[in-house]
Amino acid sequence: MLGIGDDCAIYRPRAGEDLVFTTDFSIEDVHFRLDSHTAAQVGHNALARGLSDIAAMGASPRFCLLSLAVPQYISKRWLRSFYAGLLQLAHSSETVLAGGDLARGQKLHCDIVVAGALPLGSALRRSGAKPGDAIYVSGTLGGSALGLETGKGAAWKRHLRIEPRVRLGQYLRRTLKATACMDLSDGISLDLQRLCLESKVAALLTGLPVFPGASMEHALHGGEDYELLFTVKSSVKVPDRFEEIPLTQIGEILQSPQGRVLFKGKKLTPKGYDHFRTLQQ
Amino acid sequence: MLGIGDDCAIYRPRAGEDLVFTTDFSIEDVHFRLDSHTAAQVGHNALARGLSDIAAMGASPRFCLLSLAVPQYISKRWLRSFYAGLLQLAHSSETVLAGGDLARGQKLHCDIVVAGALPLGSALRRSGAKPGDAIYVSGTLGGSALGLETGKGAAWKRHLRIEPRVRLGQYLRRTLKATACMDLSDGISLDLQRLCLESKVAALLTGLPVFPGASMEHALHGGEDYELLFTVKSSVKVPDRFEEIPLTQIGEILQSPQGRVLFKGKKLTPKGYDHFRTLQQ
Numbered sequence: 285m286l287g288i289g290d291d292c293a294i295y296r297p298r299a300g301e302d303l304v305f306t307t308d309f310s311i312e313d314v315h316f317r318l319d320s321h322t323a324a325q326v327g328h329n330a331l332a333r334g335l336s337d338i339a340a341m342g343a344s345p346r347f348c349l350l351s352l353a354v355p356q357y358i359s360k361r362w363l364r365s366f367y368a369g370l371l372q373l374a375h376s377s378e379t380v381l382a383g384g385d386l387a388r389g390q391k392l393h394c395d396i397v398v399a400g401a402l403p404l405g406s407a408l409r410r411s412g413a414k415p416g417d418a419i420y421v422s423g424t425l426g427g428s429a430l431g432l433e434t435g436k437g438a439a440w441k442r443h444l445r446i447e448p449r450v451r452l453g454q455y456l457r458r459t460l461k462a463t464a465c466m467d468l469s470d471g472i473s474l475d476l477q478r479l480c481l482e483s484k485v486a487a488l489l490t491g492l493p494v495f496p497g498a499s500m501e502h503a504l505h506g507g508e509d510y511e512l513l514f515t516v517k518s519s520v521k522v523p524d525r526f527e528e529i530p531l532t533q534i535g536e537i538l539q540s541p542q543g544r545v546l547f548k549g550k551k552l553t554p555k556g557y558d559h560f561r562t563l564q565q
Numbered sequence: 566m567l568g569i570g571d572d573c574a575i576y577r578p579r580a581g582e583d584l585v586f587t588t589d590f591s592i593e594d595v596h597f598r599l600d601s602h603t604a605a606q607v608g609h610n611a612l613a614r615g616l617s618d619i620a621a622m623g624a625s626p627r628f629c630l631l632s633l634a635v636p637q638y639i640s641k642r643w644l645r646s647f648y649a650g651l652l653q654l655a656h657s658s659e660t661v662l663a664g665g666d667l668a669r670g671q672k673l674h675c676d677i678v679v680a681g682a683l684p685l686g687s688a689l690r691r692s693g694a695k696p697g698d699a700i701y702v703s704g705t706l707g708g709s710a711l712g713l714e715t716g717k718g719a720a721w722k723r724h725l726r727i728e729p730r731v732r733l734g735q736y737l738r739r740t741l742k743a744t745a746c747m748d749l750s751d752g753i754s755l756d757l758q759r760l761c762l763e764s765k766v767a768a769l770l771t772g773l774p775v776f777p778g779a780s781m782e783h784a785l786h787g788g789e790d791y792e793l794l795f796t797v798k799s800s801v802k803v804p805d806r807f808e809e810i811p812l813t814q815i816g817e818i819l820q821s822p823q824g825r826v827l828f829k830g831k832k833l834t835p836k837g838y839d840h841f842r843t844l845q846q
Contacts, residue, residue, distance in 0.1 A: 407573070
């Protein structure tokens with residue numbers, strides 16, 4: 285109803301819809317570097333991180349708000365390219381940029397809020413996986429971690445550009461009736477444990493689709509893959525691909541112990557990325 | 566419907582309501598300093614900045630999302646006090662903390678998103694002021710700027726703690742049927758010009774309620790007062806106070822030239838705070 289320019293943006297909800305909300309930081313020297321990412325890539329990825337969470341709920345993006353803290357050394361030209369990258373993805377994903385905040389800062393901080401919508405009660409949560417469900421993942425894993433390590437080739441390109449799986453998420457909700465879903469941002473060893481804890485189940489991991497050239501370590505523990513991890517009832521027929529994206533069964537849900545992930549007959553230790561492993565007491 | 570712990574928070578809108586959204590940064594050494602603000606004050610003010618925008622629309626706050634970038638030198642104890650300050654205001658304003666993001670950063674960056682609700686089409690915008698409307702302001706102006714300058718007394722306390730005018734905003738919408746409203750964050754000389762530009766009108770400023778000890782310069786151009794600036798039809802009887810907060814007529818809306826503010830027979834030059842006056846070309 286009303287976008288940038290007033291104290292708040294105004295949104296008129298449609299009848300019969302739940303709204304979902306996510307917020308994601310993109311911070312200079314934490315999530316990106318100015319000497320490796322172009323301004324357009326930073327803008328694209330800032331929104332893509334939020335859209336990946338919207339995809340994980342199976343929702344349709346509706347609008348976003350962008351907060352930007354900008355240091356002195358960022359030029360108007362850089363900001364124009366940043367907005368161009370962000371707005372191109374906003375346009376292609378039908379996400380309206382409805383407002384935000386601007387301030388001075390010492391390092392570039394982007395915080396994106398994305399709102400999505402879906403039919404009442406239909407959101408794909410992490411908590412719905414049941415014993416016997418099949419576990420799937422989209423795409424291949426470990427590419428972003430390999431790219432970060434080597435700085436070259438297809439893996440580097442994968443690292444530099446996040447592709448949110450928005451249409452796949454909607455397909456998982458509508459057609460495959462996925463029982464649980466989440467996006468992979470911190471490494472599947474950590475993220476699958478999180479899904480199991482929320483669903484109060486365990487998981488048997490039988491294998492992973494590994495990005496060409498990446499190791500099993502990259503695939504298990506590497507962050508920023510932004511693929512979808514989901515579970516379906518064992519009776520559901522899952523196609524090999526959705527719009528060119530491979531869908532691969534990687535295991536099945538077990539009853540207990542809660543939060544345990546088994547891999548090659550042993551307990552898998554989560555080693556994914558945790559921002560706060562070093563938090564002071 | 567669902568708070569912290571999944572990819573997104575889920576909100577089920579009520580029938581007959583518009584939703585309003587605002588996002589506001591609180592950045593270390595820009596909006597606050599660790600050696601002058603307590604952790605609880607930083608937390609309180611982070612949410613208060615957002616609630617002030619919700620108040621300016623006349624809305625009722627519903628939920629908030631908090632993104633926090635935390636440097637190494639912030640302790641768990643500091644964070645606990647920060648959350649205590651934020652959650653106390655969340656509780657008293659009936660705002661549910663529904664999610665957010667956490668990351669490492671070099672300086673503390675808090676970005677708060679607040680969502681509010683109000684009856685369809687009833688939001689107080691900046692754009693509704695009409696020639697002949699009376700202009701009012703709540704409270705007194707210039708206290709925060711004086712406090713920042715002197716670092717002592719009642720003005721310093723005013724500077725350290727933001728009081729969002731949430732109930733007043735609802736009263737302006739429901740009872741006084743305000744024609745336009747905004748909160749004062751960057752100084753009334755700049756903010757009143759913004760309201761006039763959005764409403765395509767001019768304003769005659771006849772006087773201001775000045776914080777005890779502050780100068781007219783503080784009141785005109787000082788930032789962070791977080792009072793409400795609003796207009797009503799000239800026929801509306803506005804009480805002297807709303808719940809102890811003075812309401813003072815400060816002028817009236819004129820037809821033209823658009824965006825012009827007259828004070829003491831001259832054009833008032835906006836000198837309020839602009840984060841981007843020094844933006845590079």
